[in-house]
Amino acid sequence: MPASPAFPAPTFGKRLTARHLIGVSLLCGLTTLALPALAKEAKEQPGGHKMPPPVVPVLTVQPQPVTVYETFTGSTAANRSVDVRAQIGGILDSRDYTEGQLIKKDASLFKIDDKPYVATLHEAQAAVSSAQAALNAAQRDWNRISTLFAKGVVSVKDRDDAQSALEIAKAGLQVANAKVSAAQINVNYTKVTAPITGIAGLRAVAVGNLIKPGDELVQINDIDPIQVLLTYSADNPYASTRALNPTPAHPTTALLMNAGKPIKGSVNYRSINVDPQTNTVKMRALFPNPAGDIKPNAFVRVKIQVAQFDNALVIPQTALTSGIRPGSYAVYTVSKDNEVHLSPVELGPDSDKGQIIESGLSAGERVVTDGLIKLRPGIQIEPLADKK
16 A cells, blocks of 8 residues: 655645644744755855945045036127118119128128219219309409409408308308218218128128118128127025126136037126016126137027135035935945945035035045945945045
């Protein structure tokens, strides 16, 4: 007869006997007793060794001089924008520039039909000749009559009449010369030249059209230097500093953080008024733009030095983690036995060398600067590249 198993499996549809229940209980007890032994054995196995302390970079915090910058958002604008308009009427004869081209000051832009104005100039010049002849005749009469008057030959009235004729002739010549000047100005106006150096835009009137005084012909934008209009909050903690109160005599150095290398310029104007709707103050900066790479109406960032500290405690941004309270910050400090602790800190402004710490750290303390995801308070670490 075959031996029955020590712990026969229960059979569906049959009642479990006391023998079955005792077997199950013994099996559970043996399993419970075996778990600690299995865990201990696992730790002793090659894959179950105690985890080594994490290796993380550590910085010894020391006071150092730093510079504080603030970055402002602004929009670019042409330094000067001039609408070139017709000063006389006539048929537009030619356009002498290429649209979008850099135009030098006094370069020819348009020509207006000058024939009627040249004719008027010639007429005025002829009138000058006539007035000059009349003056010469009056001068001769005055010379003769004044001589005769001195001899008592002519009357006082004759002398006065000759003197008046001479004065009228002189005035007539002045009027004629003025008309020549006016006619010459109109002739000059038929040649439209660039009032400034800049980029010429699209022409507003095509060649062959009849234009009248005041019609816009083209717009020229001077974008070297380029102008940047900035705003900052009136509540800015550095609002009263000299850096944010520039004048033409005392400009503030600024950096245009455009794509590529920053461009050095200056802020030379601050509005005296605070915008009541936005509680902001407007500033203006100028930056060199010889190649014309920076276009008007673009959004840019401008970096301005607003403060300097001689002895500041500075850490990298990567050393910061969230504190216990919402919105607070903390760092992992390292004790003498390389145990880490979560220490709350108060942040100051950001600087050129890192984040300034207002409080929570002391000179000489060690701080973990990276790999914070590996840490938890109370564990030991292995410092990497401990910097003094």
